Amino acid sequence: MKHLFAIIFTVFAVVVNAQETHKRTLKLMGSRFDITVVAKNKAEAETYIDLAVAEITRIEKLISSWDEHSQTSNINKNAGIKPVKVAKELYDLIERALHISKVTDGAFDISYASMDRIWKFDGSVTEMPEAAAIKASVAKVGYQNIILNKEAQTVFLKLKGMKIGFGAIGKGYAADKAKQLLKAKGVKAGIINASGDMNTWGTQTNGDDWKVGITNPMNKNKVFALLPISEKAVVTSGNYEKFILLNGKRYSHIIDPRTGYPSSGIVSVSVFAPSAELADALATSIFVMGKDVGLDFISQLKGIECIIVDDKGNIAHSKNITIQNTVKN
Numbered sequence: 001m002k003h004l005f006a007i008i009f010t011v012f013a014v015v016v017n018a019q020e021t022h023k024r025t026l027k028l029m030g031s032r033f034d035i036t037v038v039a040k041n042k043a044e045a046e047t048y049i050d051l052a053v054a055e056i057t058r059i060e061k062l063i064s065s066w067d068e069h070s071q072t073s074n075i076n077k078n079a080g081i082k083p084v085k086v087a088k089e090l091y092d093l094i095e096r097a098l099h100i101s102k103v104t105d106g107a108f109d110i111s112y113a114s115m116d117r118i119w120k121f122d123g124s125v126t127e128m129p130e131a132a133a134i135k136a137s138v139a140k141v142g143y144q145n146i147i148l149n150k151e152a153q154t155v156f157l158k159l160k161g162m163k164i165g166f167g168a169i170g171k172g173y174a175a176d177k178a179k180q181l182l183k184a185k186g187v188k189a190g191i192i193n194a195s196g197d198m199n200t201w202g203t204q205t206n207g208d209d210w211k212v213g214i215t216n217p218m219n220k221n222k223v224f225a226l227l228p229i230s231e232k233a234v235v236t237s238g239n240y241e242k243f244i245l246l247n248g249k250r251y252s253h254i255i256d257p258r259t260g261y262p263s264s265g266i267v268s269v270s271v272f273a274p275s276a277e278l279a280d281a282l283a284t285s286i287f288v289m290g291k292d293v294g295l296d297f298i299s300q301l302k303g304i305e306c307i308i309v310d311d312k313g314n315i316a317h318s319k320n321i322t323i324q325n326t327v328k329n
Helices: 042-063 071-077 088-103 110-114 131-137 170-184 276-289 291-299
Strands: 020-028 031-039 146-149 154-157 190-194 197-201 210-216 219-229 233-238 243-246 249-255 262-264 266-273 305-310 315-317
Touching: 020 042, 031 042, 031 170, 042 071, 042 088, 042 170, 042 190, 071 154, 088 110, 088 146, 088 154, 088 276, 170 190, 170 197, 170 233, 170 276, 197 276, 219 266, 233 276, 249 266, 249 276, 266 276, 266 291, 276 291, 276 305, 291 305
Parallel strands: none
Antiparallel strands: 020 031, 031 190, 146 154, 190 197, 197 233, 210 219, 233 266, 243 249, 249 262, 266 305, 305 315
């Protein structure tokens, strides 16, 4: 789950070179979106924002597993039965997701949607489920069973009852596509903030880079990092509110798709990457991998950085990020 309060930024409503900053907040894809554009005037800004909204709505119809008429739902309905021909855009998205699954050794997996929901984070779970039930819950999960045919442009889920879902990358992908469209239409600067999946381009009207503030999940009223971002995406994942305590150990709502057990040890991950889709997938992966493995993994990726807060309030970050005025209380 992405938490909007983990991403904050300041929008300057000043006019420089006849450019103004305008923002609209609305609900899309079941989540809060903040769409900010720099334009000549409010009317022009509203036109651009409408274009972004239409693009995000289009993406939702393509990838939604709740819409029985979507191509994603058709893939799921035909699991174990037959391959399904899909649009190139959806095929390419699934292909990229499988690549991330491979490089993360399955820590990220869009077939997580096949998982039995044996964990609840509403306070009703007071003891660890049986090991056999946990193992059975992920019996149909496994990116290796998603079969792609590039020539036929088809997707086939090998196991009956298997499902894919884009909850971990869907909003990030939508933010990327909205940014891409607005840039193509001539919008010089803006921010697409999809409930914490934030993509930026250009600069503020005063010429400064956009700045992202990341809150300390141990004290949500404190910002421990304020970082400039330019032509980049940042995604923050956190379990500040959705977690359970069992035998004194904190377990996150982010489940390891390989084992069926909730991740632990981390309360917040922020990833800076060229796209929100990629940052989204990697943030989820780091939760599952754990702090040490996650940091080592990110350090091997060019142009990608991360900040991790563990369940003791300690802050760790990849080597090319400099954090000043760190606050841990």
